[in-house]
Amino acid sequence: MNWDRYIKDYQSYLRIERGLSKNTIENYGFDIERLCLFLEQNKIEVSPVKISDETLQQFIYSVAKEVNPRSQARIISGLKSFFNYLIFEDYRNDNPLELIESPKTGRKLPDTLSVEEIDALIAAIDLSSNEGERNRAILETLYGCGLRVSELTTLKISDLYFDEGFIKITGKGNKERFVPIGKLTKKYIEIYKDEVRPNLIIKKGFEDTLFLNRRGNQLTRAMIFTIIKDLAVRVGLHKNISPHTLRHSFATHLLENGADLRSIQLMLGHESITTTEIYVHLDRSFLKEVMHTFHPRK
Known part of the structure; x- marks a missing residue:
């Protein structure tokens, strides 16, 4: 029933009006396409303007059998x-999902690595190859600056303000922020940039992209995942880790060493401090230490 037009208009709204990233917009689209597939499989012909809460409830029941509560x-x-958007554009007068409650999921705390575990991962990199020097710079940058993997893959040479001690990051919704860079991270980026990268035949359009594959193209997010997973296997690290684990470890270690949440929020590029609180878990020993150090009735 011509859902495509509504979906495309909605995605344009998310991109132009709300400034969301390409990845976020695609994820919103996947959810609607999943609903469309359910309608097709059950031979339910209805437009997004006319679909009822009963039909959507059936869809949610079917989804509950296939995915975990968080998904x-x-x-x-x-x-x-999506349905709030349809109301906004006067296609509908109500949101058929208004009375459907999401399952309670609790707060899932991401895995974090100790400084020793991060050192072990980096020490396991084979530095005899050009890719090894690049991979060391990648891990040092992810952990040293707390970047999202998409921010790392799009990082440009022109974004490096080493004299000032910062790098410029383009985050979600094309929002820019400046993140401090430490001496060690700077050192390994410079080794890769000055000694390895000049040996590549760089493809047109990627002349300013910092991290490249051996063919001179921008690295994919999947490639960064693979690099980190392979290193975890090499050192026998039995944790479910990803590039985001290094970002979370960056924030956790800052907090444990006395940084305030507001500073961490700015470095991570979170719009809301609430998001930062989800990423940065506090163990009880640290909370006790904070109370005994700072409370007047300690």
Whole structure:
């Protein structure tokens, strides 16, 4: 029933009006396409303007059998956003998901690595190859600056303000921020940039991109995941880690060493301090230490 036009208009709204990233917009689109597939499989012909809450409830029941509560909650949230958009554009008068509650998921704390575990990962890199020097610079940058993997893959040479001690990051919604860079991270980036990268035949359009593959193209997010997973296997690290684990470890270690949440929020590029609180878990020993150090009744 011509859902495509509504989906395309909605995605344009997310990009232009709300300034969301390409990845976020694609994820919203996947949720709606999943609903469309359900309608097709069950031979339900209805437009987004006419679909009822009963039909959507059936869809949610079917989703609940296939995905975990966290994914289910994300799908419900994405669809609620879509129907709110239809109300905003006067296509509908109501949101058929308004009375459908998301499952309670609790707060899932991402895995974090100790400084020793991060050192072990970096020490396991084979530095006899050009890719090894690049991979060391990549891990040092992810952990040293707390970057998202998409921010790392799009980092440009012209974004490096080493004399000032910062790098410029383009984050979600094309929002820019400046992140401090430490001496060690700077050192390994310079080794890669000055000694390895000049030996590559760089493809047109990537002349300013910092981290490249051996063919002179921008690295993919999947490649960064693979590099980190392979290193974890090499050192026998039995944790479910990803590039985001290094970002979370960056924030956690800053907090444990006395940094305030507001500073961490700015470095991570979070719009809301609430998001930072989700990333930065506090163990009880640290909370006790904070109370005994700073409370007047210690």
